[in-house]
Amino acid sequence: MKRHDLLDIIVVILIVMTTGACGRMTESTDASQPENPIIKISPTATEVETLASAPTEAVTPMPDGPSEYHLSYAITARLDYSRKTVEIEQAITISSLPIDVQTLVLVVEPNRYPDGFTLKSIVVDQAPIEEFTLAGNQLQFELPERSPSEAPLLVRLEYGILLPEIPPPSEMYKPQPYGYTERQLNLVDWYAFVPPLDDQRQWLVHTPPIFGESLVYPVADFTVNLEIAGNDLPLTVAASGSAVRTENRYQFTLQQARTFAISISPDYEVLETEAAGIKIKAYAFPNSRIPNQAVVGYAAQAAALYTELFGPLSYQQVSIVQADFLDGMEFDGLYFVSKGFYDLYDGTVNGYLSLITVHEMAHQWWFGMVGSDQALEPWLDEGLATFAELQYLEAYFPDQVDWWWAYRVNFYQPVGYIDLAIYDYPSYIAYRNATYLRSAQFLFELREQVEVEMYTAIMQRYLQQEQLKISNAETFWAMFADAPGYPFSELRAKYFKQIP
Numbered sequence: 001m002k003r004h005d006l007l008d009i010i011v012v013i014l015i016v017m018t019t020g021a022c023g024r025m026t027e028s029t030d031a032s033q034p035e036n037p038i039i040k041i042s043p044t045a046t047e048v049e050t051l052a053s054a055p056t057e058a059v060t061p062m063p064d065g066p067s068e069y070h071l072s073y074a075i076t077a078r079l080d081y082s083r084k085t086v087e088i089e090q091a092i093t094i095s096s097l098p099i100d101v102q103t104l105v106l107v108v109e110p111n112r113y114p115d116g117f118t119l120k121s122i123v124v125d126q127a128p129i130e131e132f133t134l135a136g137n138q139l140q141f142e143l144p145e146r147s148p149s150e151a152p153l154l155v156r157l158e159y160g161i162l163l164p165e166i167p168p169p170s171e172m173y174k175p176q177p178y179g180y181t182e183r184q185l186n187l188v189d190w191y192a193f194v195p196p197l198d199d200q201r202q203w204l205v206h207t208p209p210i211f212g213e214s215l216v217y218p219v220a221d222f223t224v225n226l227e228i229a230g231n232d233l234p235l236t237v238a239a240s241g242s243a244v245r246t247e248n249r250y251q252f253t254l255q256q257a258r259t260f261a262i263s264i265s266p267d268y269e270v271l272e273t274e275a276a277g278i279k280i281k282a283y284a285f286p287n288s289r290i291p292n293q294a295v296v297g298y299a300a301q302a303a304a305l306y307t308e309l310f311g312p313l314s315y316q317q318v319s320i321v322q323a324d325f326l327d328g329m330e331f332d333g334l335y336f337v338s339k340g341f342y343d344l345y346d347g348t349v350n351g352y353l354s355l356i357t358v359h360e361m362a363h364q365w366w367f368g369m370v371g372s373d374q375a376l377e378p379w380l381d382e383g384l385a386t387f388a389e390l391q392y393l394e395a396y397f398p399d400q401v402d403w404w405w406a407y408r409v410n411f412y413q414p415v416g417y418i419d420l421a422i423y424d425y426p427s428y429i430a431y432r433n434a435t436y437l438r439s440a441q442f443l444f445e446l447r448e449q450v451e452v453e454m455y456t457a458i459m460q461r462y463l464q465q466e467q468l469k470i471s472n473a474e475t476f477w478a479m480f481a482d483a484p485g486y487p488f489s490e491l492r493a494k495y496f497k498q499i500p
């Protein structure tokens with residue numbers, strides 16, 4: 001296949017920076033297209049529509065255990081689209097916070113950027129907080145004395161954020177979804193959020209990484225009121241939840257989710273379909289109509305399959321946004337797929353547009369529904385999402401399974417233990433090869449040993465048990481305790497550094 005130089009450059013950068021692109025594009029095969037879903041083109045992303053069919057039952061069990069607090073965020077945000085500023089008033093309600101927790105740490109990612117975060121006030125239950133520390137992505141202050149009452153803790157913040165320009169692709173830096181380009185503005189990890197408490201009741205915040213992800217998110221209920229000003233052109237708003245819109249005001253609600261992401265553009269064209277009770281909206285730039293049709297088709301198939309294999313999703317809408325940066329990235333109810341993959345789409349399933357679309361969709365389960373510590377156990381969500389690519393092909397394109405192994409995994413000859421923290425891998429490539437590719441090999445071998453039917457049943461139980469929690473590898477293994485072959489000593493020694 002002959003390619004233009006620019007495509008070569010994109011391919012090279014994708015190889016280095018993304019979830020695992022491949023420099024050797026395989027020739028098209030006769031893989032058939034996904035079945036055409038019913039696609040509706042809507043003029044804006046935010047119309048409130050009533051679904052004719054009943055949505056999947058909402059699954060919203062409360063987290064259990066006495067030390068599990070319950071979180072909700074009420075955010076009022078005024079975005080000036082031309083100035084790239086947002087003025088924010090945020091109320092954080094924390095119920096059942098253990099009384100011996102006397103300091104609160106909030107994660108404020110915008111503070112990592114120059115002039116990115118300007119704090120105006122903090123009030124905890126009526127008491128203004130004058131003393132705090134703000135360093136890196138952490139805002140920390142002492143809590144006023146509390147009585148051991150049932151009353152939830154109420155934290156009110158006022159602050160402004162200045163969005164950074166998303167830098168052009170580089171081999172030096174991790175791709176950055178947060179910020180703006182000429183045609184896209186992304187609010188991701190844009191508000192202050194409460195991290196989880198660890199076993200010692202310390203707030204769990206990891207050092208920002210050079211590669212990989214480090215944030216750990218407990219679930220929360222979100223109410224987001226967004227007002228947009230400073231735009232000359234009509235804008236289309238993609239978000240983690242559906243909106244009630246009144247002119248330039250959008251009111252979103254999302255229950256029991258880890259993140260709330262928004263992406264805005266004057267240029268988005270929207271395709272829409274539905275699968276397994278999940279409304280799927282795909283937002284792309286005008287020259288990407290054909291690949292976007294493929295994206296919405298792959299996403300619908302994947303959503304239907306994962307609902308069957310893993311269990312129902314707790315929310316009813318997933319938005320897919322063509323990223324104006326070279327990476328895929330998952331958030332609850334919204335994920336990005338790199339524009340590079342749309343550009344390279346050749347009309348077949350044999351490329352990264354399909355694989356990353358279904359990979360990021362799998363993160364709605366293995367990241368969103370079942371959380372994990374992305375810094376210390378990155379294999380857990382990345383391995384399950386990469387393995388889900390194979391599960392997708394097995395279900396819809398079984399004759400492409402060999403292609404997937406060759407192109408996605410074996411081409412890289414991946415080595416290394418899969419269970420290291422992101423900080424312990426010497427390079428991005430070493431990290432990706434282990435946590436994505438070796439993890440997929442491991443999960444395949446595990447499924448071979450326990451057989452498909454039992455593996456599927458165990459993973460369904462895992463989702464049931466761990467949904468809305470932050471899971472870990474130990475719990476994952478414990479799910480297999482009754483399976484033949486447990487504790488899988490040989491398998492564990494092959495892939496894991498830490499073996500019991």
Ligand SMILES: [Zn+2]
Nearest residue numbers: 019363382385
């Ligand atoms: Zn992933």
